[in-house]
Each structure stands twice: as C-alpha cells, then as structure tokens.
Amino acid sequence: MVGKQTWTKYTALLGLIALTAISAVISDHFLTVSNLFNILRQVSINGLLATGMTFVIISKGINLSVGSILALSGVLGALAINAGQSIFVVILICIGVGCIAGAISGFIITRGGLEPFIVTLAMMTILNGLTLVACDGRTVILTRRLPALNNIGNGYWGPVPIPVVIMMAAFLIASFILIYTPYGRHIYYTGGNEDAAFLSGIPTQNVKLNAYVISGILAGLGGLLYLGRLGVGEPTAGGGFQTNAIAATVIGGTSMAGGKGGAWFTIIGVLIIGLIDNILNLMNVSPYIQDVFKGLIIISSVYASRKR
Amino acid sequence: MSKETQPLLEMIGITKIFPGTVALDGVDFMLRRGEVHCLVGENGAGKSTLVKVLSGVYPPEKGEIRLDGEEVKVRTPFEARKLGIEIVSQEPELVPEISVAENIFLGRVPKISNGSFVIDWHALSDKAEQVLRSCGFDIDPRQHVSELSTSNRHLAAVAKAVAGDPKILILDEPTAALGGKEVEALFGLVKRLVAKGTSIIYVSHRLEELFLIGDRITVLKDGKRVSTEDVKTITQKELVKLMVGREIGKQYGSRQAKIGQEILEMIHVSDGKTLKDATLTVREGEVVGLAGLVGAGKTEVLKSIAGASKVEAGEMMIFGKSRVPRSPREALKMGVGYVTEDRKHLGLVMNLTVGWNILTSVLPRLCRHGIIQYSQCNKVINDSVSSLKVNPPEPLKISGELSGGNQQKVVLGKVLAMNPRLVLLDEPTKGVDVGAKEEIYGIINRLAESGVGILLASSEMPELIGLSDRIVIMRDGTTVAELAAEEANEEAILRSAIGG
Numbered sequence: 001m002v003g004k005q006t007w008t009k010y011t012a013l014l015g016l017i018a019l020t021a022i023s024a025v026i027s028d029h030f031l032t033v034s035n036l037f038n039i040l041r042q043v044s045i046n047g048l049l050a051t052g053m054t055f056v057i058i059s060k061g062i063n064l065s066v067g068s069i070l071a072l073s074g075v076l077g078a079l080a081i082n083a084g085q086s087i088f089v090v091i092l093i094c095i096g097v098g099c100i101a102g103a104i105s106g107f108i109i110t111r112g113g114l115e116p117f118i119v120t121l122a123m124m125t126i127l128n129g130l131t132l133v134a135c136d137g138r139t140v141i142l143t144r145r146l147p148a149l150n151n152i153g154n155g156y157w158g159p160v161p162i163p164v165v166i167m168m169a170a171f172l173i174a175s176f177i178l179i180y181t182p183y184g185r186h187i188y189y190t191g192g193n194e195d196a197a198f199l200s201g202i203p204t205q206n207v208k209l210n211a212y213v214i215s216g217i218l219a220g221l222g223g224l225l226y227l228g229r230l231g232v233g234e235p236t237a238g239g240g241f242q243t244n245a246i247a248a249t250v251i252g253g254t255s256m257a258g259g260k261g262g263a264w265f266t267i268i269g270v271l272i273i274g275l276i277d278n279i280l281n282l283m284n285v286s287p288y289i290q291d292v293f294k295g296l297i298i299i300s301s302v303y304a305s306r307k308r
Numbered sequence: 309m310s311k312e313t314q315p316l317l318e319m320i321g322i323t324k325i326f327p328g329t330v331a332l333d334g335v336d337f338m339l340r341r342g343e344v345h346c347l348v349g350e351n352g353a354g355k356s357t358l359v360k361v362l363s364g365v366y367p368p369e370k371g372e373i374r375l376d377g378e379e380v381k382v383r384t385p386f387e388a389r390k391l392g393i394e395i396v397s398q399e400p401e402l403v404p405e406i407s408v409a410e411n412i413f414l415g416r417v418p419k420i421s422n423g424s425f426v427i428d429w430h431a432l433s434d435k436a437e438q439v440l441r442s443c444g445f446d447i448d449p450r451q452h453v454s455e456l457s458t459s460n461r462h463l464a465a466v467a468k469a470v471a472g473d474p475k476i477l478i479l480d481e482p483t484a485a486l487g488g489k490e491v492e493a494l495f496g497l498v499k500r501l502v503a504k505g506t507s508i509i510y511v512s513h514r515l516e517e518l519f520l521i522g523d524r525i526t527v528l529k530d531g532k533r534v535s536t537e538d539v540k541t542i543t544q545k546e547l548v549k550l551m552v553g554r555e556i557g558k559q560y561g562s563r564q565a566k567i568g569q570e571i572l573e574m575i576h577v578s579d580g581k582t583l584k585d586a587t588l589t590v591r592e593g594e595v596v597g598l599a600g601l602v603g604a605g606k607t608e609v610l611k612s613i614a615g616a617s618k619v620e621a622g623e624m625m626i627f628g629k630s631r632v633p634r635s636p637r638e639a640l641k642m643g644v645g646y647v648t649e650d651r652k653h654l655g656l657v658m659n660l661t662v663g664w665n666i667l668t669s670v671l672p673r674l675c676r677h678g679i680i681q682y683s684q685c686n687k688v689i690n691d692s693v694s695s696l697k698v699n700p701p702e703p704l705k706i707s708g709e710l711s712g713g714n715q716q717k718v719v720l721g722k723v724l725a726m727n728p729r730l731v732l733l734d735e736p737t738k739g740v741d742v743g744a745k746e747e748i749y750g751i752i753n754r755l756a757e758s759g760v761g762i763l764l765a766s767s768e769m770p771e772l773i774g775l776s777d778r779i780v781i782m783r784d785g786t787t788v789a790e791l792a793a794e795e796a797n798e799e800a801i802l803r804s805a806i807g808g
Contacts, residue, residue: 180679180680181675181678181679182672182675182678182680185667185671185680188664189657189660189668192657192658192660193653193656193657193658195653195654196648196653196655196656196657196668197657197668199616199636199646199654200640200668200669200722201635201636201637201639201641201669201726202637202668202669203635203637257659259657259659259660
C-alpha cells in the first residue's frame with residue numbers, strides 16, 4: 001500500500017541495461033566473469049561512499065568531505081600499522097575518523113543552522129590539511145605486512161572479491177535501514193519537508209546529524225578498503241571521490257531536492273559509472289576523456305528523470 | 309457582433325487530463341467586459357485548474373480560448389501576461405528577499421531611459437507607491453516581502469497583478485488569508501477595477517462574498533460546468549445545492565458528547581512575543597472555539613500547547629499534570645495532536661504519498677523489534693483513508709496532487725493516527741469546499757463524542773458558533789472574553805475581538 005520502495009523511476013535501470021548491452025556488443029572481453037567481478041571491485045569504494053551520500057542527499061543535504069575522510073582515515077590507518085597496531089585497531093581508527101568527522105559536520109549543520117554545502121566544504125579543507133600534517137605531506141609506505149589488511153583489499157570470498165562483499169553488505173544494511181526502520185523513513189520526511197516533519201514529532205536534527213555520521217562511517221570504511229587495496233597511506237587519495245559519490249547517487253535517481261531516492265537507486269548509479277569507466281578502458285579511451293563522458297552522463301540522466 | 313456585446317473571453321470545450329483524473333471535461337466559460345465572474349465548486353471540481361489553463365500554467369489537451377473573438381494560444385504564464393491576463397494564486401508567488409516595489413515590477417522595472425538596461429530606482433519606488441496607494445493597501449514598498457505579514461503578502465501579490473494593467477484579473481481564493489479590514493480594501497479595489505472596464509474571475513469558497521461583489525456565478529462539479537447563474541436571481545442555498553448536488557441541511561451536524569474532566573488548563577501563558585496572556589480550559593469531549601482577528605494570537609496559543617514555540621511565562625496543566633511541552637515530539641507523546649493552518653509548508657510532505665503522510669508520526673509505534681511492520685502500516689492507512697473519506701481513496705497518490713480539502717483530511721489522518729486525547733485545530737477548513745467542510749465537521753463531532761477535547765481556532769465565525777461548546781475570544785495576544793454556545797453570535801464575538 002505504501003509502496004515500500006517506489007520503482008517508478010526506471011530510467012536509471014533502463015540506462016544500466018542499455019549500457020550493459022552496448023558494452024557486450026563492443027567488447028568480447030566484457031561479459032566474462034573475471035571482468036564483471038573486476039568492475040564490481042573497482043566500484044566498491046565508490047559504492048560505500050555513494051551509499052552514505054544517499055542518506056545525506058535524501059535528508060536534503062550534501063557531504064563534500066567524504067573523499068577527504070577517506071584520505072585521512074587511510075593515512076592514519078597506515079601510520080597505526082607502522083606503529084605496530086593490530087588490524088582491529090586499524091579498522092577502529094578508519095571508521096572512528098569517519099564517524100567523528102561526520103558527527104562534527106552534522107552537529108554544526110543542525111545546531112548551528114549552517115548550510116551543509118559550506119560546512120562540508122570547510123570540513124573537506126580541514127581534513128585535507130590534517131591529513132598532510134599527519135603524514136608530513138608524504139605517502140605513508142607500510143613498514144610491515146598485515147595479511148588481514150591485504151585480504152580486505154585484495155582477498156576473495158569464494159569467487160567474490162572481499163571489497164565487493166563489503167560493498168554489498170553496506171548496500172543491504174542501508175536498504176534495510178531506509179525501508180524497514182522508523183529512522184530510515186524519518187530521513188524522507190525530514191528531507192521532503194523539515195518543518196512539517198518537526199511538527200509531526202520527528203527529531204529532525206538528530207535525523208540529519210545521523211545521516212552525516214553514517215556517511216562519514218562509510219567513507220572511513222572506504223579509506224580502509226583503499227589502504228588495503230594499495231598498501232599505502234595516500235594523502236591525496238580523496239580527490240574526485242566526493243564528486244563520484246554524488247554523481248552515482250544522483251544518476252541513480254535520488255533527488256537533490258530531498259525526500260526521494262534510495263540505496264537501490266544508488267547501486268544502479270554506481271554500476272553505471274563503473275560500466276562507463278570499464279568500457280572506455282576496454283576501448284583504450286584516454287582517462288581524461290572519461291571524465292567528460294561522466295559529466296555528460298550525469299546531465300543526461302538527471303534530464304531523463306526530470307519528469308517522472 | 310459589435311465590440312461591446314462580444315464577450316471578452318470565451319473558453320470553449322476545455323479539457324485537461326492529469327494522470328489518473330480528468331480535471332476538466334469540455335468546460336465552456338464566457339467572461340464579459342467589466343464583470344466579476346465567480347467560479348465555485350467543491351474541491352477537485354476544477355476551479356483552480358480552469359484558471360491555471362487560462363493563465364498558461366497548464367496547457368489544455370483540448371479546447372480553444374478566444375480573446376476578443378480571436379483564437380489565442382496561452383502556453384506559458386508569460387504569454388498570458390502579454391495577452392493581459394494576470395492571476396493572483398492561492399499561494400502568492402513573490403520573491404521573498406527583495407522589496408515589495410521590485411516584486412510589483414518584476415520583469416518590467418522602469419529604466420533610466422528608453423532602451424537602457426539601468427534600473428531607475430527612484431521611479432521604481434515612486435511607481436510602486438502609486439500602485440499600492442491606488443489599490444488602497446497600506447504597505448511600504450521598500451519593505452522586503454519576507455518581512456510582510458501573510459495578509460499583506462497576499463495584498464502585495466494583488467498589487468503586482470494590478471500593476472500589469474490586465475484586461476482579465478484572476479483572483480484565486482484571495483480572501484482566505486485576509487482579515488476583515490483587508491477584505492474591505494480588496495473589495496473596494498475590485499469595484500474600482502470593474503468600473504474601469506477590467507474583467508475579474510473570482511474563485512472563492514466563501515459564498516457570502518460572491519453575493520457582495522459578484523455579477524455572475526459559474527458552478528463547476530467534477531470537472532464539468534453545471535450552470536452559470538446571475539447573482540441577483542439565485543440564493544445561497546440554491547447555489548450550494550448546485551455545487552454539491554444536494555441540499556446542505558445542518559452543515560455543522562450534531563453530537564452527543566459527554567463533557568468530562570479538564571484536560572487542558574492555560575493560566576496567563578505568554579510566549580514573550582505575540583502571545584501575551586492566554587487563560588483558557590478545555591475538557592474531555594468539549595469543542596472550545598478560539599476567535600479573534602488575524603494577528604490576535606490564535607495560532608500562537610495552539611503552538612505553545614503543541615510544543616512548537618517557547619513558553620516564557622505562565623502555567624499549563626495538560627491531562628492533570630503541570631507541564632509545558634518543549635517540542636512537538638513531547639506534546640505528541642503526551643497525547644496532544646496539532647493540525648497546522650499551513651498545509652503546504654507545515655502540514656504535509658507534498659512529494660510523498662498519502663499513505664506515507666498518514667504514517668509520519670506513528671511509525672515508531674508500528675514496529676516490532678525496531679522493524680516497521682508493513683501489514684500494520686497498511687491497516688492504519690486503510691482505516692484512515694476510509695474513515696476520513698479521502699478522495700480519491702488511493703494511498704499511493706502523491707499528496708501534492710490532491711485537492712485542498714483532501715489534503716486537509718490527510719493532515720487530520722496523520723494526527724489522528726496517534727490517537728490524541730487533545731486535538732488543536734488551526735483553521736481546519738481554510739480553502740476547503742462546502743462538501744469537504746461538512747465532512748470535517750463530522751470528524752470533529754465524532755472526535756468529541758469519543759471523548760477527545762478539541763481547541764478550534766478559526767476566523768470563520770459561523771463555523772465557530774456552529775461547532776463550539778464555548779468560544780474564547782482573543783485580542784492583541786490576550787484572551788479577553790468567553791461566551792457559551794447559547795449566548796454566542798457574530799456580533800458579540802466581533803465586539804470582543806475588536807474591543808472598545
């Protein structure tokens with residue numbers, strides 16, 4: 001009756017199917033199991049960031065600092081490893097960094113009543129600075145091997161890469177929260193009409209704050225994956241991650257106007273971006289041109305979903 | 309046909325289809341020069357759609373529009389304006405953070421010389437002042453629109469439309485947000501415009517008004533034109549019959565409510581701003597009316613009880629305990645439900661479905677182990693939609709697509725889903741048609757019969773008198789008098805509300 005998850009907007013899904021078909025025709029290599037898992041692994045970090053971004057955007061906010069959270073948590077995680085800490089401490093640090101950064105942004109946005117765009121933009125700058133301070137501006141090279149960490153970035157669970165497992169788990173949990181918990185639904189009310197939601201007894205400030213915390217935690221987790229995948233703490237890792245996360249969310253059909261969207265929309269957006277990157281790679285197209293394509297896809301997909 | 313006898317505007321066979329509904333079904337409408345032509349009908353009858361077709365907001369699927377006998381196409385509001393058609397919609401469309409003067413001349417600001425693109429600020433201010441004065445409105449053109457009261461904002465929108473010197477001026481529910489003095493100013497303006505030869509299309513639910521300023525009345529029902537009547541030859545009763553297709557007998561209904569214990573007591577409550585001193589009580593099963601002019605503090609009383617504003621002084625007893633809710637959440641938990649006046653901004657999440665809106669407050673109660681039980685949700689929604697007679701009875705419909713009266717029922721459904729024991733209603737029938745009004749009155753009566761206490765703020769006096777057990781009258785943020793149902797009449801209420 002309530003339409004648990006409205007699949008009324010098929011545009012993104014149709015786009016994904018079309019892209020898959022085109023890719024299969026263009027490249028023989030595309031429809032192989034290894035390539036498909038390869039695509040999924042490549043999108044896994046963006047998948048985490050975009051899932052968090054979905055919460056924030058449904059609440060009518062934006063989080064520009066997720067790339068910077070990723071970089072800081074990766075660098076601090078790497079430093080912790082070099083300091084001899086266990087994998088559990090490293091995981092705790094990565095997630096903790098995201099949680100704290102998200103909570104601070106969320107606190108300033110809700111209690112101070114400032115624009116999310118400005119606050120998270122400032123947070124991005126602050127975190128970038130902190131990252132460079134922490135590693136003295138240099139890439140942190142791991143001085144010891146931590147097999148568990150390597151596993152997180154490069155391991156497999158059966159045929160499935162571990163980062164893909166993590167991403168899928170995050171998607172499933174996020175969908176569950178958004179569809180089956182009052183907190184999840186409260187984000188839609190808050191994003192759709194904050195004043196009405198508040199007068200209806202929804203704790204709108206906490207709802208919004210938590211969206212930034214979730215987004216931060218997933219970005220911190222993204223930092224852990226990045227560290228595991230590359231085996232270095234890279235202070236400049238963050239660049240471009242926030243735009244990709246926002247792009248995936250919006251391409252999927254979550255509305256910047258708030259109150260509309262969902263994690264299942266976002267997974268489609270993430271896959272569309274991944275597919276475009278993959279097929280352009282398979283076709284040996286310059287990576288610089290790839291960004292141009294991505295921008296055009298964002299505009300056309302938002303245009304296509306402009307009218308339901 | 310000579311130019312004088314030829315109608316100014318003819319709309320012929322206008323059909324407008326929205327997904328799922330035929331909003332207008334071959335409607336004919338004819339407007340003469342210099343007449344006030346009223347458009348009435350229940351919610352969803354197609355009044356607003358018809359004027360929006362004429363003002364270029366909704367291009368029609370079928371039909372033609374003739375102006376001075378020539379067929380015209382009105383595809384955008386801009387084209388409508390060029391043809392001399394101006395509309396003042398229910399929600400005034402003004403830019404909040406610029407001055408009234410700039411709003412009035414939006415898109416046609418005076419320049420320092422012909423062909424220049426530099427704004428002549430002095431001329432702008434002078435001209436705006438002239439327009440406002442000729443309209444008879446007391447508004448400072450230098451003020452930002454965001455600083456204006458709701459009623460002055462509506463009047464500024466009227467001034468903006470008049471400044472375009474239209475041949476046809478459309479007023480959609482112009483008096484819904486106005487107080488008595490402002491209504492008078494508006495009617496004066498309408499009469500002067502008509503004398504000048506302007507034609508006016510006047511949409512209103514307040515039937516008394518039509519008989520004061522209208523020349524002819526067209527009745528719409530379910531997207532079709534029922535008839536067009538001369539104001540002089542029809543009575544209000546006949547008109548209502550045409551609108552609803554039946555006679556409305558006892559509009560306010562009746563109830564057998566047992567009045568019980570006191571559930572709300574306010575003693576000298578003040579919010580430090582508009583609300584200065586409110587003292588009143590509400591008992592179980594009782595409907596207490598709250599009367600007063602616009603700005604007298606009715607809404608502020610409700611907000612202070614609902615936890616939506618800070619109480620600075622005074623004492624409040626809710627359900628026998630001395631307490632002041634600090635947030636709407638706390639108030640709801642106590643059992644206090646609040647139906648706001650402004651449905652669009654404070655009532656509903658317009659882009660969500662009817663079902664989701666009904667569930668807004670109640671979700672945490674429909675959980676097991678923190679997980680929403682959708683079967684229970686559907687039950688709540690279905691009960692609500694059927695008992696409140698939401699039309700169309702489709703929980704999946706987007707709330708913004710419903711008519712005003714049905715949106716109001718959804719707001720009520722949302723509040724009632726929480727089973728409140730005290731319900732605060734702020735202008736519950738504002739912008740609601742006769743049929744839906746009657747249904748809302750029925751809901752209020754049934755609530756009172758079930759033992760719920762109701763505090764009803766309204767600026768429609770017949771409604772207050774017809775529904776209330778007692779009426780508390782406010783003036784200047786203070787409760788100044790109280791009348792029992794038997795002794796209440798419009799004159800007595802107005803005397804206390806105005807003072808002196």
